[in-house]
Amino acid sequence: METTVKRSHPKGLWYLFGTEMWERFGYYLMLGIFSLYMLDGWNNGGMGFDPAKKSDIYGTYLGLVYLTPFIGGLLADRVLGYRRSIIMGGLMMATGYFLLSIHSITTFYVALFCIILGNGFFKPNISTLVGNLYSGDDMKDKKDAGYNIFYMGINVGAFICNFVAAYMRINYGWGHAFAAAGVGMLIGVVVFLIGTKHIKHVDVIKPVKEGDMSTGKILGLTVLPMFIFGIIGYMIPGNFLGSDTNDAFIIGCIPVIGFFIYLAFKAEAKESRAIKALLAVFTCVILFFAIFHQNGDALTVWAEDHTDRNMPTAVSNVADKLGMAQVVVNNDIVSADQATFDKTIEEMRAKEAAMPAVSKEEIIAKGKYSSEIGQLEKSRKYFATLPGDQIPAKGTNLKLYSTELYQSINPFWVVVLTPLVVGVFSWLRRRKKEPSTPTKIFIGLVITALSALVMVGAVFATNDLTMKASSWWLIASYGVITIGELCLSPMGLSLVSKLSPPRITALMMGGFFLAISVGNKLSGMLSSLWEEMPQKENFFFLNFGLVLAAAIVLLLMLKWLNKVMKENNVA
Numbered sequence: 055m056e057t058t059v060k061r062s063h064p065k066g067l068w069y070l071f072g073t074e075m076w077e078r079f080g081y082y083l084m085l086g087i088f089s090l091y092m093l094d095g096w097n098n099g100g101m102g103f104d105p106a107k108k109s110d111i112y113g114t115y116l117g118l119v120y121l122t123p124f125i126g127g128l129l130a131d132r133v134l135g136y137r138r139s140i141i142m143g144g145l146m147m148a149t150g151y152f153l154l155s156i157h158s159i160t161t162f163y164v165a166l167f168c169i170i171l172g173n174g175f176f177k178p179n180i181s182t183l184v185g186n187l188y189s190g191d192d193m194k195d196k197k198d199a200g201y202n203i204f205y206m207g208i209n210v211g212a213f214i215c216n217f218v219a220a221y222m223r224i225n226y227g228w229g230h231a232f233a234a235a236g237v238g239m240l241i242g243v244v245v246f247l248i249g250t251k252h253i254k255h256v257d258v259i260k261p262v263k264e265g266d267m268s269t270g271k272i273l274g275l276t277v278l279p280m281f282i283f284g285i286i287g288y289m290i291p292g293n294f295l296g297s298d299t300n301d302a303f304i305i306g307c308i309p310v311i312g313f314f315i316y317l318a319f320k321a322e323a324k325e326s327r328a329i330k331a332l333l334a335v336f337t338c339v340i341l342f343f344a345i346f347h348q349n350g351d352a353l354t355v356w357a358e359d360h361t362d363r364n365m366p367t368a369v370s371n372v373a374d375k376l377g378m379a380q381v382v383v384n385n386d387i388v389s390a391d392q393a394t395f396d397k398t399i400e401e402m403r404a405k406e407a408a409m410p411a412v413s414k415e416e417i418i419a420k421g422k423y424s425s426e427i428g429q430l431e432k433s434r435k436y437f438a439t440l441p442g443d444q445i446p447a448k449g450t451n452l453k454l455y456s457t458e459l460y461q462s463i464n465p466f467w468v469v470v471l472t473p474l475v476v477g478v479f480s481w482l483r484r485r486k487k488e489p490s491t492p493t494k495i496f497i498g499l500v501i502t503a504l505s506a507l508v509m510v511g512a513v514f515a516t517n518d519l520t521m522k523a524s525s526w527w528l529i530a531s532y533g534v535i536t537i538g539e540l541c542l543s544p545m546g547l548s549l550v551s552k553l554s555p556p557r558i559t560a561l562m563m564g565g566f567f568l569a570i571s572v573g574n575k576l577s578g579m580l581s582s583l584w585e586e587m588p589q590k591e592n593f594f595f596l597n598f599g600l601v602l603a604a605a606i607v608l609l610l611m612l613k614w615l616n617k618v619m620k621e622n623n624v625a
Contacts, residue, residue, distance in 0.1 A: 063200055064187040066256070069249020071207035074180055076242030077144065079211035080151055080235035083219045084169070086461050088112060091228050095424055099157060099228045113578040114299045115166055116347070120571035122174025124310055125277060127182070127564030129175075131557060132269045136179040136186075136257045137250055143179070144243040146172025151236035155229040178563035185551025185559065186256035194624065195483065198491060198548050202476045205544035209468035211238070216462045217378070224377040272313070279309035295579065303575050307568070314565050321555065324621065328553040331618040332562055334611055335495060335549060336569040341604040342502055342542055343573025344580055345597045346535060349464055352581040352593070353528065354457060356512070360439070362522040363454040370453035379453040382433035384446045395434060402427050439522050455525070463529055467536035475540045491549045491624075492608070492615040498542030499605035505535035506598035513591040552624040 092108040094100025103111070130139040150168030153161045184204050188197040215238070222231040284306030288298050295301045318329040357363070363380070365373060373379040387398050406427065409420045436454070437445050446452050482488040489497065512527035513519070546566055554562040580597070587593045608615075 063196065063203065064193065064252070066187050066249060066252035067184065067200055067203065069245060069252060070180055070184055070187075071204055073140075073144075073242045073246040073249070074204060075207040075211040076238045076245060077147070077176065077180075077211070078208045079215045079218075080147065080238040080242070081173070082212040082461070082465075083215035083235040083238065084151060084154065084232060085116075086216050086219050086458050087223055087228070087231055088115075090223075090458070091232075094228070095421070099421075101159075101162060109578070110297065110299050111166075113575060114303065115170065116578070117303050117571050117575045118170045119173045120177075120567045120574060121307070121310075122170055123178040123567035124174075124561070124564035125273070126174035126176070127178035127561045127567075128269065128272060130179045130182070131559065131561050132259065134175075135259050136183050137246075137253065139175045139179045140183075140246060141243060143172040143174065143176030144239055144246070147176065148172075148236045148239035148243070151232050151239060154232040155236070157229065174564075178567055181547050182551065182559050182563050183253055183256060185548065186258075187253070188551070189256070194552075197551065198494070198545060199476050199480060201544040201548040201551075202472055202479075202540065205540070205547075206469055206472040209465035209472075211465075213462050213465035213469060216458055220378045220456055220458060221376060276310050276313045280306045283308055300575065300579060304572070307572060310568060314568075317558075325555045327618050328555065328622055329562070331492075331615050332550060332553055332565065335492060335546065335608070335615070336565060338499065338604045338608045339495065339542060339546055340569050340573045340576065341600050342499055342538070343570050344576035345502060345506065345601050346539060347574050347577040348581050348597075349461065349532070352584045353509075353531075354460065355584060356509070356523075357460040357528060358457045359435070360512075360516055360519060360523055361460075361525055361528060362440075363436075363457070363525065364444070365453045365455055373455075374453060378456060378459075380432075380456045381429065381451050381453055382436045383429060383451040384433065384437065384448050385430075386448065387430055388433045388437065389448060399427065399431065402430075439516070439520060441521070460525075460528060463532040464536055464539075467533050468540065471533075471536055471540060475537065490616050490619055491545050491552065492612055492619065494541045494545045495549070496605055496608045496612060498538040498540070498545065499601055499608060501538035501541065502535055503538075503598050503601040503605060505531050505538060506594045506601065508534055509594040510591045510598070513594065519590065553618070553622055 089108055089112055090100075092101045092103045092111060094102070096102035126139060126143065130136050134142070146168045150165040150172060153165035153168065181204075184200060185197060188194055188200050193200075215235075218234055219231050222234050284302040287305030288302035290301055290305075293301060295304055314329075314333055318326055318333055320326075321329055365379060370379055387395060390398065402423075406420065406423055409423065410416045411420045436452075479488055479494075508527065508531040512523045512531070515521075515523045515527060547563070550563050550566050551559060580600075583596070584590075584593055
């Protein structure tokens with residue numbers, strides 16, 4: 055009996071797994087349709103933003119949603135406790151998703167504020183609780199595996215949500231899709247409340263040590279300057295980082311980064327070395343997230359414009375019945391010469407603009423006509439690099455995999471590959487050969503760099519973008535980067551849990567999410583180079599070089615990092 059208990063994972067892990075799975079279901083459902091919703095016309099139920107405004111809002115949201123965990127982690131460590139913070143955060147995020155289902159400019163921005171703030175209370179603290187479950191001597195060697203299992207929960211939710219999003223959006227509209235995200239978040243809160251009896255013993259507020267800075271002082275020295283620096287960055291003439299919001303975000307992060315550096319140098323010697331080791335790793339993994347989170351930007355563009363998305367007949371018959379297939383048509387307008395096509399679309403746009411949109415019937419009719427124009431444009435664009443013998447005859451169509459479904463490839467690989475990665479590391483652990491956590495992160499960076507080379511191959515397969523690449527190139531690239539992700543992302547969470555001084559674990563978890571936040575912003579800045587690089591292979595070579603450089607820097611620090619790990623009696 056004793057052996058069985060030692061070999062199993064804590065029961066609380068499975069409730070945290072379920073909670074995180076449903077939270078990520080809502081988060082990634084919203085994120086998967088967010089850009090499409092902002093671009094869609096107001097009369098179609100969208101926000102009607104232009105592409106520049108959409109990108110600005112998207113990038114700022116994605117950066118801020120990972121910046122607030124710094125605040126949520128600090129308040130949980132010192133004041134609120136982890137369970138209370140998670141429940142508060144989950145309810146705030148659910149409120150935000152439900153507010154997005156209301157078609158209004160005001161509720162749109164209030165909704166984003168609720169989600170950003172809610173994620174700050176939720177994200178670092180549920181990750182901290184996972185680590186706390188493994189703090190005992192009989193469990194600490196299973197911490198990496200525990201985080202891998204927990205991470206699989208994230209990706210089960212991220213995998214299924216895109217299918218729900220596509221179904222709800224196509225069949226019921228934007229509001230119902232966002233409401234589905236809210237329902238998912240509420241289910242996550244209920245799962246957490248049911249399992250709280252298995253978690254409450256590791257929810258302990260850490261006492262402040264003599265000489266520690268007060269909570270109010272920390273917030274005064276970081277959050278307030280963060281807003282001031284952000285405003286200064288926004289108002290600086292010109293854009294040295296590409297846009298006003300990029301300048302504001304990166305400059306706004308400076309006080310928070312400065313606080314963590316201050317923390318590292320003011321702590322007592324052993325804690326100081328641990329915090330410095332964490333900050334060094336955070337710096338390296340920024341570039342991982344800068345490359346990894348291009349799946350929602352540059353790689354989505356690749357899927358849309360340069361990937362053969364034609365559905366086999368057996369699949370298209372089912373998908374069509376479910377309303378989840380994208381349809382491209384061939385007719386006299388689509389197959390006309392460029393001048394004729396442009397003139398026809400211009401005339402149709404003029405007719406669309408003149409259509410009344412007062413009554414419900416008029417709004418529906420205008421939305422349907424707008425969709426017809428969009429289908430013609432997308433059809434011509436898709437056929438532009440399709441071999442002539444694959445273009446359907448006039449009057450017929452092709453059914454394609456919807457681009458948003460490609461967002462499910464990465465979480466699919468996580469679910470499939472997690473047991474394999476955990477199994478390999480468990481096998482090595484039994485033989486006393488398991489790599490240290492920093493070594494696993496180094497391996498993850500190297501594998502991530504290799505995923506960029508797979509996309510170089512995809513570019514060459516298109517014969518200089520004159521043809522479409524097989525979907526297998528994207529599937530393979532996502533497969534490779536997923537192995538890197540499994541060696542790095544959950545290991546980063548595990549490393550924070552292992553090395554952080556106990557009284558500031560959630561705060562340091564917030565620091566890890568700050569690194570993700572900066573990586574997200576850099577991801578958008580890198581993706582903005584996509585259109586500027588005529589030779590697309592150079593874009594992926596750049597990604598390869600950046601992540602490989604981070605891997606080399608981490609390699610040079612491995613001896614020191616492993617020494618700090620041993621000093622703290624962790625591996």
